[in-house]
Each structure stands twice: as C-alpha cells, then as structure tokens.
Amino acid sequence: MAEKPQPVRVLYCGECGLPAEYCEFGPDFEKCKPWLIQNVPDLYPDLLKEADVKDADKVSDQLQSTSISGGSSKPKQEEVKRLPGGKIKKKEKQEVIIEKMTRNKRKCITTVKGLELFGVKLSDASKKLGKKFATGASVTKGPTEKEQIDVQGDISYDIVEFITDTWPDVPEAAIFFIEDGKKVPAA
Ligand SMILES: [Zn+2]
Incomplete structure (x- = not known):
C-alpha cells in the first residue's frame, strides 16, 4: 500500500500563536521550543538535537557520579587465607x-x-x-x-x-x- 500524501496542515504554536514554522521569528522562540518539540518535532530538527544533547549530558553526569561513588569507595576485599574447609586460618603467633x-x-x-x-x-x-x-x-x-x-x-x-x-x-x-x-x- 502506497502512502497517501498528507495534506499540509498549518499548525499554530500553542505558545506564541504564530504558525509553527514562524516561531523562530516570533517574540520568544525560547518559550516556544518545548511546545514545538512536543507537537511538531519534525519542524525544527535542531531543537531535538539540542534536547538530546542535554539529556545525554544528564545521563553521562549520572553515570559519572555513580561510577565515582560506586567505584572508588568500594571496600577493598581483605586478603584472608582460607583453609580448604573455608575456615579462616588464624595463625597463632609463635611466642x-x-x-x-x-x-x-x-x-x-x-x-x-x-x-x-x-x-x-x-x-x-x-x-x-x-x-x-x-x-x-x-x-x-x-x-x-x-x-x-x-x-x-x-x-x-x-x-x-x-x-x-x-x-x-x-x-x-x-x-x-x-x-x-x-x-x-x-x-
Ligand atoms: Zn511559537
């Protein structure tokens, strides 16, 4: 089945009321951005990239912080000599x-x-x-x-x-x- 071409619909921005494609020339493009990302993500592909980058930063920050707290603070396993039965060998001092x-x-x-x-x-x-x-x-x-x-x-x-x-x-x-x-x- 071939896809029917969609009729062009003019979307008006929920923030500034301009047709969405004019938002970037509107009074406050920054305010429009979230709405545009939500409603017409294809219109401003750069906005998505921006958002992705921000999210990615957050994620990598989280990864870093977890790797720091989880990594270096991990208690070092004490080296304990164990006997074949699993009992810890307590060496009595020869004195x-x-x-x-x-x-x-x-x-x-x-x-x-x-x-x-x-x-x-x-x-x-x-x-x-x-x-x-x-x-x-x-x-x-x-x-x-x-x-x-x-x-x-x-x-x-x-x-x-x-x-x-x-x-x-x-x-x-x-x-x-x-x-x-x-x-x-x-x-
Ligand atoms: Zn707008």
Whole structure:
C-alpha cells in the first residue's frame, strides 16, 4: 500500500500563536521550543538535537557520579587465607611468654606459656624446669584454658638461656617477659 500524501496542515504554536514554522521569528522562540518539540518535532530538527544533547549530558553526569561513588569507595576485599574447609586460618603467633607472679611477698611463681607452639611437650618441659631450678614445676591450665607451666620461685633471670639451650627450636627473639603488664622482649 502506497502512502497517501498528507495534506499540509498549518499548525499554530500553542505558545506564541504564530504558525509553527514562524516561531523562530516570533517574540520568544525560547518559550516556544518545548511546545514545538512536543507537537511538531519534525519542524525544527535542531531543537531535538539540542534536547538530546542535554539529556545525554544528564545521563553521562549520572553515570559519572555513580561510577565515582560506586567505584572508588568500594571496600577493598581483605586478603584472608582460607583453609580448604573455608575456615579462616588464624595463625597463632609463635611466642613464649614468661610472667613472674608474686602471690604474696614471699611466694613467687614464674609461668611459661607457649612452649607447645614450638613443638615442646609441656609435661616434659615442666620436669626439666623443675630439675634445673630445683623447684616445683607443673603443667596447669591458664585463664584461657590453655596449658602453661608454673614454676615455683623467680627463675626469670635464667630461664631464657635454659629454654634456648634445651629447645634450640625456640629462638630467643620469640621469648617475651610480661613486666608490669607490658610485653618486653627477652632478646
Ligand atoms: Zn511559537
């Protein structure tokens, strides 16, 4: 079916009342523009382009702002080592902590924590410590249910050398004292 030629209709601008094609010569072409775009978009193709450009600007502005806020503020994923089961591997610090505790003015206990982290059997270590310092030593459970060695008396001055001599796997740099609540390296 061939399209019938449309009869030319004169459209009068809803804003200025002039025939639409004369709007650009009318009193206020700027005011007419929205009406023209709405009603006779083909008459002023440049208006459409203008509108398109404006819209496109808006869109690209929005894109930019979303890409800025969505992009750089995205929190970096922390690198976490996971075990095959998906559990996060929490690496225990290999440290031997020695703390001297005074129960009363005469009685003093030196606790040794962390030897097991170096593959030392605590019951064995307890015996050796007791023998070396000619005192009582025992494996006990600390406040966190972790086993530690309690040695009677203040042996903190000699214990570092004894540990590194007896268990060469324990480096002196991994031995710390707790003094007045502060961790102090023995090395
Ligand atoms: Zn007009």
